[in-house]
Amino acid sequence: MVVLLLVVLPRHAYGNAGPYARRTEKGLTDMVLPRLFRTAGIMSLLAAALCAGAQARQIDVAVGESVQAAIEKAEPGDVVRLRAGRHEGAVVIDRAIELTGEPGAVLDGLGTGNAITVNAPNAIVRGLEVHGSGDNLPDLHSGIFVSRTATGARVENNRLIGNTYGIYLHGAADSIAIGNEVLGRRGVRMAETGSGVSVWNAPGAQVVGNTIRYGRDGIYTNASRKNIFRDNVMEDVRFAVHYMYTDDSAVIGNVSRNNSVGFAIMYTNRLKILNNVSEGDRDHGLLLNYANSSIITGNRVVGRMQPIERWLEAGLQKGEHGVPGEEKVEASAGETARLGPEKCVFIYNANKNKFSENSFENCSIGIHFTAGSEGNAMSGNSFINNRNQVKYVGTRNLDWSVDGRGNYWSDNPAFDLDGDGIADSPYRPNDLIDRVLWTVPQAKILINSPAVDTIRWAQTQFPALLPGGVVDSHPLMKPLLKPTAQLKESKHND
Known part of the structure; x- marks a missing residue:
């Protein structure tokens, strides 16, 4: 014709x-x-x-029919659609088709290997409920596993429940996981489960608009580059975003809630970390370890009182990736709640980063700065109602202002007589007594003694007595971001 x-x-x-x-x-x-x-x-x-x-044609698969047989019958461009109901057996997609389902279509991998393996470039998995992967962590058993050959594959609007790994983009360049809901395994030790969405050596891959709950980490990325992680929401995991050796990438607009750590950025260069939120995480909102030459702008870490059980049940936090571990957690008599995160920001061996327009609120420590971190620029940030705004034990003098513009400190009793928005005197978040308390915690019993009051008075009168440390030469009079007492509660659909 x-x-x-x-x-x-x-x-x-x-x-x-x-x-x-x-x-x-x-x-x-x-x-x-x-x-x-x-x-x-x-x-x-x-x-x-x-x-x-x-x-192009559509191949419908009724419950009880072989999904794999339908895939093998399909040609590139075809749509294989599962009818509503439970379809059993793991499948492999080896051609550029779309595997989708009617509302209520469930694919059960029956506990062996990956429930769905995608090997074909530009293949699509959309609109399915997927569970029943195997439980072998070293073999990366996943709900949906996208292999190296599946460049440009798309995993969209699926619901993955109780798989060892949720979605794994394993070497699949330019692939994307978008709009999925991932509920990890429950009732098992963290060492026995994987992450919600994992990316390994997948240049150009994107993880966008996913909701992740339970499991080890929300998003884990390693040995990749030029990736985008945007608009994801992660709850009740260890690290919301666990970032390793993934350069020239962007982490934008994500939300971490009720996790041990919000955003753990490690061994990585040239990132854009923009407009993310950590709310009610336990240990750190943002952790930078050997993360260099990055832009950290518009992020918010918001702490709150949390049940003491969150610390007691966690037990001893082991050190990881060179970051020191936590001491044994013990509760004081009658202690039922504790302020978390312990640290809004923990900067450890991170260099040449630019922090601006961030807000760090209601943490035990606003920012802990240690281990030789150098060349970091701090300007336009807001430190609001943290019990200790800064912890820095080093002896070097660090000026946290850039081009005559510093940061806002909620505990700074400053004046602005000329009305230019900049305080008339520098601000020092720490003094000699703070250093003593950090190195000898037992000294806190003397905190209200006349001797301590005398030392602090002397330091204000004779600045030469002050040790090296952080000083803000041009502190701001107003925060650039309004403080957030409480963010919207999430809606779960377990």
């Missing part, structure tokens, strides 16, 4: 003599050649449309 149209119609348009019969001394006439190209172009478009229509 298509061949006849291409051959017959152009000939009909120019009569029996054909399109090349009419010539002048200058060649083809001005009329014939444009008509030829126009007609040929229309016929080519029609042929392409007819071919596409002939190739």
